[in-house]
Each structure stands twice: as C-alpha cells, then as structure tokens.
Amino acid sequence: MTTAPGTVLVVEDEPSIADVLAIALRFHGFEVMVAGTVREALTLAGRTRPDVALLDVILPDGDGRALGRELRARRADLAIVFLTARDSPAEIVGALSYGDDYITKPFDIDVVVARVGAVLRRTRADDVLPQRPPLRYGDLELDETTYSVHRAGRTVELTPTEYALLRFLVRNGGQVVPKEQLLRHVWQYEHTPPESTVVETYISYLRRKLAALGPPLITTRRGVGYGLA
Known part of the structure; x- marks a missing residue:
C-alpha cells in the first residue's frame, strides 16, 4: 500500500477554489480535509493531525493569520502556508510571521501543490534519520x-x-x-x-x-x- 505524502487541511471559504485545491492535492496523493471557516478548521485540526495547513487569509468568521497562530500554538510542528490576494510587502511579511510560506491569488494550482510538497519536505527532512549529535x-x-x-x-x-x-x-x-x-x-x-x-x-x-x-x-x-x- 502506498503511503500518502501528507495530510493537508485546506481552509478556504470559496467552494470553487476549495474544490480545485482538494482535487489537485488528492490527485498528487495527499489526504485532504476542507474547512470553510475558522471554527470548522479548529474542529478538524482538533480531531486529526494534519501535516500542513493551507489557509486563506480572509475568512468569514476571522483572520487566517490569527488562525495560523492558534494552530501553531497547538502544534509547533504544523507547517502553515497562506493563500492571500494581497501582495504588498507588509502583507507578505505579516503572513510569514506566522507561517512557512505564502502564495498569492490568483495562483497556478501546480505551484500550490509544489509549494505544499516543498514545505513538507523541509519540515520532515530528518524524520527518518537516526539520532545525531548536536x-x-x-x-x-x-x-x-x-x-x-x-x-x-x-x-x-x-x-x-x-x-x-x-x-x-x-x-x-x-x-x-x-x-x-x-x-x-x-x-x-x-x-x-x-x-x-x-x-x-x-x-x-x-x-x-x-x-x-x-x-x-x-x-x-x-x-x-x-x-x-
């Protein structure tokens, strides 16, 4: 049996965008959970252990960056990638303050899949390595x-x-x-x-x-x- 490359929590309130992201990620072997609000995301993250959270910055019941802070506080090893329509330096710096990468909208779906995979590779880089000296x-x-x-x-x-x-x-x-x-x-x-x-x-x-x-x-x-x- 082939092991999925990771579990992704997609938090996006636009159903069409969420569907495209979920379909593409599943096609590439990821397990995917989808939430449309902050509340749904926190519930899903509490029941399961996603490897990476793909978060829209603007959500109907809150700010995706605040959600990212909450998820990271619960699990320090959770990788976080932000989706944002805002591309000013201040917005990008704000997103990177709480996450590992950001992707601006509109986006190329192949880029999203590649960036999610890249984040997981670097956060898991030593998972299978034996204990080593500091x-x-x-x-x-x-x-x-x-x-x-x-x-x-x-x-x-x-x-x-x-x-x-x-x-x-x-x-x-x-x-x-x-x-x-x-x-x-x-x-x-x-x-x-x-x-x-x-x-x-x-x-x-x-x-x-x-x-x-x-x-x-x-x-x-x-x-x-x-x-x-």
Whole structure:
C-alpha cells in the first residue's frame, strides 16, 4: 500500500477554489480535509493531525493569520502556508510571521501543490534519520533530534522554516551562502522568483531572535548572500 505524502487541511471559504485545491492535492496523493471557516478548521485540526495547513487569509468568521497562530500554538510542528490576494510587502511579511510560506491569488494550482510538497519536505527532512549529535557554532547549539535551538544555554523559539534556515547556515558556518542556494535548499525552489523577499524576511526574523540572547551573529554580503560571524 502506498503511503500518502501528507495530510493537508485546506481552509478556504470559496467552494470553487476549495474544490480545485482538494482535487489537485488528492490527485498528487495527499489526504485532504476542507474547512470553510475558522471554527470548522479548529474542529478538524482538533480531531486529526494534519501535516500542513493551507489557509486563506480572509475568512468569514476571522483572520487566517490569527488562525495560523492558534494552530501553531497547538502544534509547533504544523507547517502553515497562506493563500492571500494581497501582495504588498507588509502583507507578505505579516503572513510569514506566522507561517512557512505564502502564495498569492490568483495562483497556478501546480505551484500550490509544489509549494505544499516543498514545505513538507523541509519540515520532515530528518524524520527518518537516526539520532545525531548536536550541531554547534560558537554559542549556538541545534539539536537535530528535538529540533530545539539554544544560544548561550538559553532556548530560542523558532518556526520549522526558521530552524531549517539556521541549520543550513550553521552547516555552512564561516561561508557566505548565496540567496539562490538558500532558496533551493531551504525552500526547495528550483527557479528563483525574481521578486521573492522570503530569504530577507526570514533572515530578519532570525537576527531579531538570536540578537536577543547575544551579539549579532548573521552577516550579510550585499548582493551575494548570508553567513555566520
């Protein structure tokens, strides 16, 4: 029997869009649950354990970003992808504050399926690997079994994508990693979207969280990429 690549909770109040998403995801082997409201989504998420939530930002009984925060608070390992018709930098940064990726409407259904798969691959990257010793860089320690991060002995709370980004920088410690390489290895993008600011956004999140516990750690080589001091 073939195992489904993952379970997706689709939260979309437009039935035609929800149907298209569900049909495409099921065609590619995903198990799919569909909700049209925040209340329905919370009920479904409470009864089952989806691997990723695909959330419309504007819902009839609430804000999809607030829903994303609630779902992430219930389960820290849940991957979250937002669907939004708003593409301003402020909206995108707001969505990425609580999730792992965002997709703007109107969207290409193949892109949605690919991005959902990419999020799952990076959040599950080490699920089948045996226990390994922690990764260390300076006063940073990353536990690849529990996905926890400590700096100077204090816990750093990271989302799955923030963890994946920091881990890749640590594994390449002392080197400048080009933005295109980060997009390929962390976000699984085969082709770099020319307008993408996702790397810059997540670098700023990491900088803020790490700087709260010590001196600046992430460096920028303008026009090239990022590394660790």
